[in-house]
Amino acid sequence: xxxxxxLVVMPAAEPPEHELVALARTGDARAYGVLVERSYARFxxxxxxxxxxxxxxxxxxxxTFVRAYRALDRYEDRDRFSAWxxxxxxxxxxxxxxxxxxxxxxxxxxxxxxxTPVDPAPESVWSRDVAQALADLPADIREALLxxxxxxxxxxxxxxxxxxxxxxxxxRLKRAREKLQIRLERHRHG
Amino acid sequence: MVDPLWxxxxxxxxxxxxxxxxxxYDIARIAVxxxxxxxxxxxxxxxxxxxxxxxxxxxxxxxxxxPRPVQFxxxxxxxxxxxxxxxxxxWDPRATPLESRDGIWTVELPLAAGRHTYAFVVDNETWVADxxxxxxxxxxxxxxxxxxxxxx
Numbered sequence: 001x002x003x004x005x006x007l008v009v010m011p012a013a014e015p016p017e018h019e020l021v022a023l024a025r026t027g028d029a030r031a032y033g034v035l036v037e038r039s040y041a042r043f044x045x046x047x048x049x050x051x052x053x054x055x056x057x058x059x060x061x062x063x064t065f066v067r068a069y070r071a072l073d074r075y076e077d078r079d080r081f082s083a084w085x086x087x088x089x090x091x092x093x094x095x096x097x098x099x100x101x102x103x104x105x106x107x108x109x110x111x112x113x114x115x116t117p118v119d120p121a122p123e124s125v126w127s128r129d130v131a132q133a134l135a136d137l138p139a140d141i142r143e144a145l146l147x148x149x150x151x152x153x154x155x156x157x158x159x160x161x162x163x164x165x166x167x168x169x170x171x172r173l174k175r176a177r178e179k180l181q182i183r184l185e186r187h188r189h190g
Numbered sequence: 191m192v193d194p195l196w197x198x199x200x201x202x203x204x205x206x207x208x209x210x211x212x213x214x215y216d217i218a219r220i221a222v223x224x225x226x227x228x229x230x231x232x233x234x235x236x237x238x239x240x241x242x243x244x245x246x247x248x249x250x251x252x253x254x255x256x257p258r259p260v261q262f263x264x265x266x267x268x269x270x271x272x273x274x275x276x277x278x279x280x281w282d283p284r285a286t287p288l289e290s291r292d293g294i295w296t297v298e299l300p301l302a303a304g305r306h307t308y309a310f311v312v313d314n315e316t317w318v319a320d321x322x323x324x325x326x327x328x329x330x331x332x333x334x335x336x337x338x339x340x341x342x
Contacts, residue, residue: 029218036221037214037304041206041277048207062217069221130202150203181195188195 018077025072036065039082043089049146050093051100052135060096064089086151090143090161097139126187133183140164141176148173208280211302257300258339262308264320267293269312274299276308276334283311301339309334 015023015031023031043064047057068075068085075084134142140162147158155166164172262274272288272295279285288295288310295310310318323335 024218024222027222029222030215032221033215033218034304035214036217037212040214040217041209044207044209045205049203054207062220065214065217066221069218126198127202130199146203149200177196180199181193184195184199187198 017081021072021075021077021081024069032069035081039085040065042082043086046086046146046150047089047093047096049134049150050139050143051096052131053100056096056100060092061089064092067092087161093143094139129184129187133180136183137176137179141172144169144173145176211278257302259298260301260337260339261296261298262288262310262320264288264295264310264312264318265293266295266310266312266318269293269295271313273311273314274308275311277306278302278308283314301337303339306337306339307334308337 015034017035020031020035024035040061043061044057047060048054051057051060064085068081068088071088075081134145137145144158144162144164147153147161148155153161155169158164158169159166162169264272266272269290272290273283274286274288274297275281275283278299278301286297286299288297308320310320312318317334320335320337323337
């Protein structure tokens with residue numbers, strides 16, 4: 001009996017991205033749906049960590065994909081669709097964050113209501129402390145941190161997206177990491 | 191050497207949130223509609239979400255879109271427990287255990303057409319990507335594989 005595992009799988013062909021984009025441009029919702037499905041989880045994850053609120057994040061992600069569709073004429077195949085749409089997401093998050101801050105003056109500070117726990121589930125002390133520590137960072141630092149440690153972008157890519165120079169980025173992220181580690185130190189051995 | 195506490199933070203940050211399957215298609219349907227005020231479209235969608243989901247599901251349920259049975263196999267002679275985890279069962283190791291015959295672990299389950307990521311969890315602690323399947327880059331920080339289920 002060989003050590004080679006066997007996987008029986010239905011043969012499948014996923015159309016290449018440029019085909020999906022071309023179809024989407026003609027109004028093919030299913031083709032565009034494939035593009036959206038591929039990026040949805042990643043975009044939702046980023047928006048959730050950026051905004052801290054599930055409903056806001058879902059709305060921002062949906063807005064992003066609708067806007068991306070409307071801007072498809074301007075999309076050129078140089079970038080991957082997801083990278084191009086991600087820039088739209090980033091802008092939408094910035095706008096949404098600005099609105100959140102305005103609203104916070106009138107409503108009690110943004111604790112998620114009990115029926116809508118901040119994802120990802122399950123809610124644990126660790127998850128909650130990480131989320132809170134993130135929320136307490138200034139928005140531009142949080143954004144850079146997420147781009148580095150969730151999206152795993154290079155400093156140059158982050159500099160390009162945020163307009164902050166590479167050496168300033170490195171310094172700010174180092175300080176942000178240290179701050180977070182101090183905040184979360186009690187979890188070190190548990 | 192990276193601080194283990196920071197590694198934990200990174201893993202926590204990279205956890206993928208769960209979401210409703212097929213939401214991408216629902217968004218696409220909204221997106222391709224003729225231009226209307228964005229806010230209105232979003233609110234209308236939110237309000238009609240349940241009804242719309244049922245309606246679109248009924249319309250979209252052509253035979254070609256219905257789930258296909260897929261068999262997963264892992265050869266692991268010394269394992270005591272193997273589970274299949276993936277985006278189709280919320281990565282829950284309790285949801286889809288495999289059955290063993292002489293160290294060949296198998297399970298068959300229906301998967302919707304499209305792209306799925308998955309992995310095997312051995313003895314509740316070791317994550318194993320399917321050695322024979324294409325790799326997914328950075329799903330959480332654990333290895334994972336990709337399977338495409340034909341949907342024509």
